[in-house]
Amino acid sequence: MTAFNMPDMDSEQFVLWQALLEKRTGLWLPESRKAFLIAALSRHMRDKEISDYNELYTKLASGAVSVLDWASLVDSLTVHETCFYRETPSLKVVTSYCRNRALEKFQSAPDKPQHFQIWSVGCSTGEEAYTLAIEMDKLNLGLKEACGKTVYFGVAGVDISYPSLAVAREGIYAARQLDFVPQVTKNVYFNRLADEHYQIKDNIRQRTCFIQSNILELNSKLKQEYDVIYCQNVLIYFKQDRKQKVVEQLATRLKPGGLLVLGHGEVTHFENHELTRVDNKHCLAYLRKDNT
Ligand SMILES: C[S@@+](CC[C@H](N)C(=O)[O-])C[C@H]1O[C@@H](n2cnc3c(N)ncnc32)[C@H](O)[C@@H]1O
Known part of the structure; x- marks a missing residue:
């Protein structure tokens, strides 16, 4: 377990998550963003009472979770920073x-x-x-x-x-x-x-x-x-x-x-x-x- 009681994620699991997100949303999470991915997944797992990444991954990859659950996970992983007159x-x-x-x-x-x-x-x-x-x-x-x-x-x-x-x-x-x-x-x-x-x-x-x-x-x-x-x-x-x-x-x-x-x-x-x-x-x- 990590400092915040999140389960550890091995590199094989990380690669699977990285590929799933890239395929579905285009978002490419580099290795340096692993802690960020873990934090977002953990919040989601806590809400859904799921205890490990593989179980959540299997559910998401097989479509066994609702579209809204997937959307809320994607939302927590994407950057929404913006402002008026930005560029x-x-x-x-x-x-x-x-x-x-x-x-x-x-x-x-x-x-x-x-x-x-x-x-x-x-x-x-x-x-x-x-x-x-x-x-x-x-x-x-x-x-x-x-x-x-x-x-x-x-x-x-x-x-x-x-x-x-x-x-x-x-x-x-x-x-x-x-x-x-x-x-x-x-x-x-x-x-x-x-x-x-x-x-x-x-x-x-x-x-x-x-x-x-x-x-x-x-x-x-x-x-x-x-x-x-x-x-x-x-x-x-x-x-x-x-x-x-x-x-x-x-x-x-x-x-x-x-x-x-x-x-x-x-x-x-x-x-x-x-x-x-x-x-x-x-x-x-x-x-x-x-x-x-
Ligand atoms: C950093 S914000 C940029 C907002 C605005 N274009 C700007 O420059 O201020 C990136 C936005 O792209 C959206 N986004 C990321 N992947 C997307 C996808 N596959 N389809 C549609 N929108 C996506 C995110 O949800 C996020 O709101």
Whole structure:
């Protein structure tokens, strides 16, 4: 037993757990995270009155536990750290792309309403999706001023974690979570609640939706195509070959001419003949060819 009365886990057991998590979620736990895995499994085992890792492993691997149990275990093993306005260079690429694309479309099809669908991949508790929606709303104010027109936009936040999505849907955050939100933006887009909490205003909430899904299962789900796919700080926890596969899948969900924005270090040596790298040294972004 370890110091906290957790059963020891031998290396054979650790390798089995490592492989199971990687296969089902993409999460790759290095040996250095073994104590973290043990702590999460032990909490789960205590709740379920299971006394050893093999018994829990067999139940999970054979599907003998409920989907919710598996989800809660995955939730305790994944990193959900996030904040508003987290990756400013990546955000700038999105807003500048949407602005240019909107102006092009207004010119080529003046009478056609223009729509932008944005996907926040691994949206955690919603800050990223709301930041994107706020920036799109600001973009609309600029477009209205410049040419009297606006675009319709929607932001879909997708995550594997049910508890994170519940927070996202509520859109309520403690004051300290808004540290990176400019004061003017806070005034315009948030309602101040009691106890130093803020809620995203309805006009922005109405532009966002939150969906539970596993990005390893994109083949079978989320058939929609997007103008912008925004994936930051998600694939860094995946193995290189898995990252490549997920990015390939994400690329298939881009509309022609669409933009894929990845965090630095999300993927290295990625090439796809349908995509062209955007020339920007602060962020990793690709445009899908537009053959339409
Ligand atoms: C570190 S957070 C990043 C949040 C946000 N993108 C950001 O950059 O601030 C990573 C999120 O990816 C989610 N995630 C991890 N594996 C996933 C998977 N296989 N499918 C969907 N979401 C996943 C986690 O639940 C977590 O909320």
